[in-house]
Amino acid sequence: MASTAADQRVRQVQRRTVVLLGTAQVFGGIGTGATVSIGSILAVELSGSSAWAGAVATVMTLGAAAAALPLASLADHRGRRAGQVAGLSAALAGALLMVLAVVSGLFILLVLGAAGIGVGTAATLQARFAAVDLAAPEHRGRALSTVVWAVTVGAVTGPNLIQPGTVVGTALGLPPVAGPFVIAAAGLLIASGLMFAGLRPDPLLLARQLAAAGANTAQDHDPARPDGVAAGRAGGSLIRGLHAIRDSRTAVLAVTAVVAAHAVMVGVMSMTPLHLQHLVEGPAFHPGHVAEGDVLVIIGFTISLHIAGMFALSPVMGWLTDRAGRIETIVIGFAVLVAAVVVAGLGQSSTRAVAAGLVLLGVGWSAATISGSTLLAESVGRDARVAVQGVSDMLMGAAGAAGGAVSGLVLGAAGYLGLNLIGAAIGAAVLAAAILARASRRRSAAA
Template sequence: MTSPAPTVPASIPDAAQAQRRILRVLVASQVLSGAGLAAGVTVGALLAQDMLGSTSLAGLPSALFTAGSALTAVAVGRISQSRGRRPGLATGYLTGAIGSAGVITAAVLDNPALLFIALFVYGAGTATNLQARYAGADLAPAGHRARAVSTVLVATTLGGVAGPNLAAPAGALAEHLGIPHLAGLFVISGAAYALAALVLALWLRPDPLLLARTIAQATEASTAANPAPSDSADTSEGRGGVVLGALVMVLTQLVMVAIMTMTPVHMHDHGHSTAASGLVIGIHIGAMYLPSPLTGWLVDRYGRMKIAAASGITLLAAGLLAAAAPGDSVALLALALALLGLGWNFGLVAGTAIITDTVPLATRAKTQGMVDVSIALAGATGGITSGIMVAATSYPALALTGGALSLALLPAVAATAYRR
């Protein structure tokens, strides 16, 4: 049922027009930040393996920058809650740029302790990249929130796909500058994160969260009987909606990070080049973000629960294929990682829509930040345990375990759908 348009004072910017501008600015910043987050995924594990001479701790970089992203998710959420999305997101990306500079310094000095500290700080970029999706949904009507989220996510694709495939030329540039080859991508990462922070600081105006609150307050004052549909959260699911949305995103993150982290190491152990690993990770990141417009439409059209269930099934298929793929087959590993990215995309868009539907504007940013802490901690767990598990068993065993774990989504989704 369509509600009448609320009465909003003329002095307040038009929400639809502001939303179009906000999405354009977010898209620009996400293209840049996509290139930034690719560095840690592509060469973080290899850099640690090279410096430590051990595979068992190769998952530690992923764990560190995802743990760093957990802390940043809290900070960005709290800054956004009190001051708006613009200062929160800009601060997060600037912190990620500082972390990238620290990784480069650690590589030059061959200092593993500094590397781990810097990777923790670098994780701020990953958290901020994810938090930006919420900014896209602040002013979106309830029936279009998933599509707004997907617009922000898909913008990450260009930088995310290009970033890993710059590993070889970036490494050559780094060596020319006297920097170790594997640290080359972090030069690109630092510059990309710094530019993303600048774009947001200068052009994310009006602030989407602050404007959404202003419109909600003006609407309540002018016509309390007709609250604006774009600003009112569906709280019928209550706490259960937050728990379900968080569970969907936590499990998909855990499985995705665990398998993704060890794939470059698995390929390296089978004689593949850094360029080949970069190609596979680039395809994976493309699958994480590129299908977002279609996923957003599917979530809005067919419902959050069905796409959340599809996420678990897709991740299971990814785990089975990764386990069965011969170590010398780049094509099959690329396909497995593409399915892994697609399953993650289904879960993230559906879970984000569930959370945004459930949480009211008054506490939205803070709650979203706390949910993203859980997501980041799940990623950290997947990252650090993946290396240990591969060292103790094998990469196929890790992939099979991840695929089986993703099936836990199905009973949770089914139980929620039954209660409805």
């Protein structure tokens, strides 16, 4: 009877946690969406050079990478709530700095604001792991994907705040382009407030309490790795996380999949607004000049479709991860990702083809990230789990930053087609590795 009561309490807390995390993601995702959609254009305008086009995406991903381990360490010591509130508060400050950058015309404020938004991105990424702290093994993929899916509303809304945001900016006496960041700041304020007031009890701390008490709950039994990788607290989160990943082949594959998918996605996505701007305003597309507002609408719509591809089908990817298998879904994700960059690259002269490629890119990223994250969460032991998650997010952010930084140079040297072909090569390499891992696992199971 006591065990049944404990199980029921865990299920109730788990349901409440997923709903709360999802709601916060809706509001928090607005800031990221708005920054991604017009960040590269603002960087060029404020810096006066197209060489800085990838600066915002690069700094955002660097900020996320730099914040991943500190936020994970904070969560490890004080719970998920502390990490979420800290990250979202930094993003709120970043959105306000974006407003100041537009008002003052100072490029450095734009860069600092992007860094703050990046810290919020790190918190958003770690929220998906908070969704599985108390989840039963057979429901981990769906729990994680539900929180990822919730980002859809905010992240898709963000790019489309360009026009209504101009109304807000004008009404407040600000430059019109500052308006979307005012709305983003309001959303981030709500998200951080929800985390501060609502994430009680903390799912990570409760899971540890139950494990320490020997509670016979579903989340304590891990069929993928029942004993996990033991790791002490000595050496810091980075060393513990790297050692735990090194000792688990499935963790290596999981991290590789998540990191590679993110690098390709950020690299292509961050340069797409600039490519579309040149395409729409150039003579190859239209004999006359297209109004700036129309160009921004096209860019915003395309990025919205891409972000919808990233998040809208997340529940399907979670279900597929639980039903078909973690590695099998990684294979599917990278197959779609390779197809996506081929479509976008070969169709570079068509806004429709680019949009279609960006949607597929989002879908491939979703499948790879959800399945890879789920596989990672069960590939190491409980003591090392949060540290491993922090290392994974740090590497994910670093790879995204590298992709954003290099993509501008590649775009200038090899064009949009060359950028996408490089992405296809990276995706194909990981796809081959995942297929080999799947074959190896099947041989081991048959032996």
